[in-house]
Amino acid sequence: MIHILKRIVRTGIVSEDAPSPLEALRTRAPEIQAEVLKLLGRALAIRQVDAGSCNGCELEIQAVNNPYYNLEGLGIKFVASPRHADMLLVTGPVAKHMEHALRIAWEATPAPKLVVAVGDCGCTGGIFGESYASCGKVANVIPVDVAVPGCPPTPIAILQAILTAVASRR
Amino acid sequence: MRIPGLNLQWTVLPGDAPVAIAAVGEWQWTEAARLAREGGGRLVSLWGADHRDLSEDEDEFSVYAAYAVQAGLAIVRLVVAEPALSYPDLSGLFPAAARMQRALFDLLGIGASGAADTRPWLRHGAWAEDAFPLRRDFDAAKLPPNALADYAFVRVEGDGVHEIPVGPIHAGIIEPGHFRFSIVGEKVLRLEARLGYVHKGIEKRFEDFTVAEGHRLAGRVSGDSTVAFAWAYAQAAESLLGVVPPPRARWIRALALERERVANHLGDLGALGNDAALAFALSQFMRLKEDWLRTSGEVFGHRLLMDLVVPGGVASGFDAAGAERMVAESKAIEVEVRDLRDIFDEHAGLQDRFLTTGRVTPELARKLGLTGLAGRASGQANDLRADFPAAPYAELAVRKAGYAAGDVAARVHLRFDEVLESLRLVRAIAMGAPDGELRVELPQPRAQAFGAGWVEGWRGEVLVALEAGEGGRIRRCHAHDPSWQNWPVIEHAVMGNIVPDFPLINKSFNLSYSGQDG
Numbered sequence A: 001m002i003h004i005l006k007r008i009v010r011t012g013i014v015s016e017d018a019p020s021p022l023e024a025l026r027t028r029a030p031e032i033q034a035e036v037l038k039l040l041g042r043a044l045a046i047r048q049v050d051a052g053s054c055n056g057c058e059l060e061i062q063a064v065n066n067p068y069y070n071l072e073g074l075g076i077k078f079v080a081s082p083r084h085a086d087m088l089l090v091t092g093p094v095a096k097h098m099e100h101a102l103r104i105a106w107e108a109t110p111a112p113k114l115v116v117a118v119g120d121c122g123c124t125g126g127i128f129g130e131s132y133a134s135c136g137k138v139a140n141v142i143p144v145d146v147a148v149p150g151c152p153p154t155p156i157a158i159l160q161a162i163l164t165a166v167a168s169r170r
Numbered sequence B: 001m002r003i004p005g006l007n008l009q010w011t012v013l014p015g016d017a018p019v020a021i022a023a024v025g026e027w028q029w030t031e032a033a034r035l036a037r038e039g040g041g042r043l044v045s046l047w048g049a050d051h052r053d054l055s056e057d058e059d060e061f062s063v064y065a066a067y068a069v070q071a072g073l074a075i076v077r078l079v080v081a082e083p084a085l086s087y088p089d090l091s092g093l094f095p096a097a098a099r100m101q102r103a104l105f106d107l108l109g110i111g112a113s114g115a116a117d118t119r120p121w122l123r124h125g126a127w128a129e130d131a132f133p134l135r136r137d138f139d140a141a142k143l144p145p146n147a148l149a150d151y152a153f154v155r156v157e158g159d160g161v162h163e164i165p166v167g168p169i170h171a172g173i174i175e176p177g178h179f180r181f182s183i184v185g186e187k188v189l190r191l192e193a194r195l196g197y198v199h200k201g202i203e204k205r206f207e208d209f210t211v212a213e214g215h216r217l218a219g220r221v222s223g224d225s226t227v228a229f230a231w232a233y234a235q236a237a238e239s240l241l242g243v244v245p246p247p248r249a250r251w252i253r254a255l256a257l258e259r260e261r262v263a264n265h266l267g268d269l270g271a272l273g274n275d276a277a278l279a280f281a282l283s284q285f286m287r288l289k290e291d292w293l294r295t296s297g298e299v300f301g302h303r304l305l306m307d308l309v310v311p312g313g314v315a316s317g318f319d320a321a322g323a324e325r326m327v328a329e330s331k332a333i334e335v336e337v338r339d340l341r342d343i344f345d346e347h348a349g350l351q352d353r354f355l356t357t358g359r360v361t362p363e364l365a366r367k368l369g370l371t372g373l374a375g376r377a378s379g380q381a382n383d384l385r386a387d388f389p390a391a392p393y394a395e396l397a398v399r400k401a402g403y404a405a406g407d408v409a410a411r412v413h414l415r416f417d418e419v420l421e422s423l424r425l426v427r428a429i430a431m432g433a434p435d436g437e438l439r440v441e442l443p444q445p446r447a448q449a450f451g452a453g454w455v456e457g458w459r460g461e462v463l464v465a466l467e468a469g470e471g472g473r474i475r476r477c478h479a480h481d482p483s484w485q486n487w488p489v490i491e492h493a494v495m496g497n498i499v500p501d502f503p504l505i506n507k508s509f510n511l512s513y514s515g516q517d518g
């Protein structure tokens, strides 16, 4: 235990040492929190749905949860069920075999039901396109509020897309 | 002679991967499998191709099986003709063949005669039972409505047995798949996975690309292994084009592969700590991983190193400042990883969750063909970087990690060992990479030229087999992820464990859904 505590003290709070692009975002932290509060009156709950991604986008969404980006500090958290979610963060071209599951998740999400499509695949079908096995972009299956390009988009871009979606529904 | 005891005409393919291919008849097909098995070989992959338009009577398909044997990778090709369209089942000798054979039927309509399990595997409801996407006359315009397809899960009967269905969407930022647990109380009697949810038609999609550009799609078969797949693809393309990548490019590829290995192991070690209720580990390792990805992003222009490896070489390199930065970073991270390893080792709660959990004995691992890092934690001492060291690995003398316990603890130890070894390799490569060109020009491929690439990714061995078509296009590309071998083994690893340990066991393997679904 003492070893763990020492390590925690030595590591310090890395969230404050983030590089400049993040600083720009961080100065907006109070605004972002206010934005989220105005819309929902509480923390923003996100359910991530991989509808057919190559898993590259998942890696960057996981990174958004690391201490540098301090997502929970902004009043945003990932939840396990669409029923608890305000927003769906959807990756991948929608694989035909995931079309049904994605629709069900969307139906289960209570209003305001924000949807952010992540990555070139989510935006356009990306490199996989539309085919016998792929429905292409997320908007071909459920309504999308914001789409963030990139293959995969960086954690900062993903964060900004989440915030843009929140702001757009104000 | 590639498979001792069998007299075949082997054609050794040019290129960095030690691969030879031979045509076999039906009897030799089974004999090759039997002799490979007897000689301690393993089945790496099994796939097929539609060659009707190239055959005299327009009725021939090819089925391929790739075995890792002492001399390297031995690929045998069996021609099967309409109307029978079948080949002898291999799952009796290599259990891992079962799902590959089911997938081969779903995509090409060629069945394994004598196979016990003929349920569809990759096909759910997106295409019809009698339509086969990888056939050249497949008509994507004639698709049935995308209906949900039932799946005949194996039922466990008995007093107090009940089922827990999980997925396809999972609670977490992970890929989709369905798990059906049959349990008594908390104990798992049986787990059966149904995958194929993220099948997006990658192998068909390859036909829309040229040989020179297919690496981009190969690098997205499983995003966490983008370097491994792109490198295997590049090897395959170079092999069929007869092109030799410049020395510096090979070193940069190895650097990228080791950076990918470190990034994935760091992330998984954090997640493993977290799954055993040590959230501290997640923040620490995710912080280290983020530092690591940022360096990759700043030195090579992409955090995950996508599209860095290209046929003929690499798309970008690093300068002296980049080398210094990577050396300094890998030294600093090594200190932190060693410290975190001590914390893991002395944490009684973690050890209690890790030890004896999700055990795969070396006997079972050998029988089922467990591969890659999970295999090495269960006594299967195979690592292509050490066993068949292509440049630059021959000069780097990779130290192979290995354990025999086969539990979560062994897989955790193995990852620590491999992170430390890869950090050493990153330094050695950054300092030792020769100067020179980054890539060479590519000639136009000859139609029907065949090449293969074989690379030890962080998860295990990745295989890419490539066949050129007319006008520089890809005729057929098969990209194999080691998750094919390891998914069925997880079903054994969880037996007798409690349900709450499943996430931990699953994470200790961390298999790819996209990589196996295609």
Ligand code: SF4
Binding pocket: A052, A053, A054, A055, A056, A057, A091, A092, A093, A118, A119, A120, A121, A122, A126, A127, A150, A151, A152, A153, B220, B223
């Ligand atoms: S956008 Fe790129 S990283 Fe994301 S799922 Fe598509 S191919 Fe993978």
